[in-house]
Amino acid sequence: MSSDLGWVPPGVDTTVPSPARVYDYWLGGGHNFAPDRALGEKILQIMPGVRDAARLNRSFLRRAAVHVAERGVRQFLDIGSGIPTVGNLHEIVRAEAPGCRVVYVDRDPVAVAHSELILAGDHDTAVVQADLRDLDQIFGAAGRLIDFDRPVGLFMLLVLHFVPDEWDPAAIVGQYRDRLAPGSFLALTHASAEAKPSGMDEAVRTYNVRSSANQAFPRTHDDVLAFFDGFDLLEPGLVGCPSWRPEGEGDFAANPAINEVPFAGVAVKP
Numbered sequence: 001m002s003s004d005l006g007w008v009p010p011g012v013d014t015t016v017p018s019p020a021r022v023y024d025y026w027l028g029g030g031h032n033f034a035p036d037r038a039l040g041e042k043i044l045q046i047m048p049g050v051r052d053a054a055r056l057n058r059s060f061l062r063r064a065a066v067h068v069a070e071r072g073v074r075q076f077l078d079i080g081s082g083i084p085t086v087g088n089l090h091e092i093v094r095a096e097a098p099g100c101r102v103v104y105v106d107r108d109p110v111a112v113a114h115s116e117l118i119l120a121g122d123h124d125t126a127v128v129q130a131d132l133r134d135l136d137q138i139f140g141a142a143g144r145l146i147d148f149d150r151p152v153g154l155f156m157l158l159v160l161h162f163v164p165d166e167w168d169p170a171a172i173v174g175q176y177r178d179r180l181a182p183g184s185f186l187a188l189t190h191a192s193a194e195a196k197p198s199g200m201d202e203a204v205r206t207y208n209v210r211s212s213a214n215q216a217f218p219r220t221h222d223d224v225l226a227f228f229d230g231f232d233l234l235e236p237g238l239v240g241c242p243s244w245r246p247e248g249e250g251d252f253a254a255n256p257a258i259n260e261v262p263f264a265g266v267a268v269k270p
Contacts, residue, residue, distance in 0.1 A: 012109050019162060019214050020082040020111040026054040031083045031114050039210045046206060047199035049258035056241040057158055057189050058085070059251050060264045062092050063244065064187040067266065068153040069096040073185060075146045076102045079132050079176075080159025083111045084118045089155065090125050099124065103142040107131045132159065133167065135175055151183035158262065160227065161191040161217050170226045177230045177269060184269045186231055189241060189262045193218040197257035224263045231267030238265040 014033045021036035022043075032040075043050055065076075074097055078089050081104035090102035104115050104127045115127040128141045139148065146152060154176060163169040177186070191204075208215045225238050236243065240260040242252040253259050 014110075017210060017214075018108050018110065019216075020106060020108045023054055023158070024083040024085060026051045027058065027085050029083060029085045031110070039207070042206060042210070043203045047197065047203040049197050049253060049255050049261070050203060052253040052255065052258045053241075053261040056251070056253060056259065057262050057264075058087065060189060060241045060244055060262075061089065061155070061157055061187075062087060063247065063251075064155070064264075064266050065089055065092040065153070066096055067245070068185045068187065069093045069100065071185070071268075073151050073153045073183075074100050075150065076100065076153040076155065077138075077142055077146060078102065078104045078155040078157075079138075080156060080162075081106050081111070081115070081127075082108070083114050088118075090119075090122070093153075101125070101145050103128060103145055105130055105132070105138055105142075132156075132163070133172060135179065139179060148179060149181055151181050151185070153185045153187065154180060155187045157187065157189045158191070160188070160224075161219065162214055164215065164217060170229065173227045174230060180269055182269050185266060186228065186269070187264075187266045188224075188227060189264045190224045190227075191216065191218040192240075192261055192263050193220050193223075195240075195257060195260035197255060197261060200261070221263065224265075228265060228267045230269065232270050233265055233267045238263055240264070 015035055017035045017039040021032040022040045025032040025037050025040040076089055076093060093100040101124045106112055112127055112129040119125045119127060126145050128138055130137045160169045204216050241262040241264040242259050244264045
């Protein structure tokens with residue numbers, strides 16, 4: 001990426017890795033710093049398939065977004081949206097239905113700064129800097145663009161495994177559910193504690209040591225399933241990421257164990 005850091009928001013510590021920037025690096029993006037790349041490379045050495053896992057999540061985003069748009073939803077809220085890369089949510093849904101409105105939410109100021117640059121002049125998108133627990137702030141800001149009396153596509157991809165148990169992530173998702181209109185959708189991915197590709201446990205430990213402010217908490221299938229309480233889970237249920245309505249062999253990783261690393265599911269609020 002460019003060595004010009006004039007766009008970086010004041011107060012951002014570029015010496016500390018962030019999940020959004022490490023993920024951007026794995027996807028081949030340019031919105032990351034040397035510490036992000038160093039941590040990303042270290043984890044790749046331990047668990048070479050992690051880049052494939054990131055790609056599988058991105059592919060699921062596209063399939064889920066298309067499905068929700070095909071079901072008539074025209075407004076979307078993306079929590080933990082990260083740093084924009086090719087194939088953003090607003091681009092995907094607008095290819096299906098022009099005029100869709102999308103609000104991106106992330107607590108990382110660098111992710112927000114890049115989103116603001118990319119979305120400048122786009123009056124049907126917005127970005128909000130907030131912790132996912134700050135529902136009043138998020139819904140208040142998003143309400144300028146989204147009508148929450150109508151169905152919304154809520155996306156929470158690879159974000160809840162950064163939420164510790166003491167925050168009660170299932171209850172947090174329930175608070176979002178309660179604010180959404182019937183007919184709204186939840187699309188969610190989460191790192192699995194049950195998938196055991198070579199190096200995964202060590203990769204998680206290394207990440208947590210090197211990124212102490214953003215600990216990762218992989219969870220079991222039953223734990224993640226609880227996030228869908230109050231929603232009707234669509235077929236095929238909560239599955240390995242590429243197994244959610246795949247469109248071809250390209251939606252799978254060559255290593256079968258990697259295919260089970262992120263859980264994925266889509267559900268609708270009755």
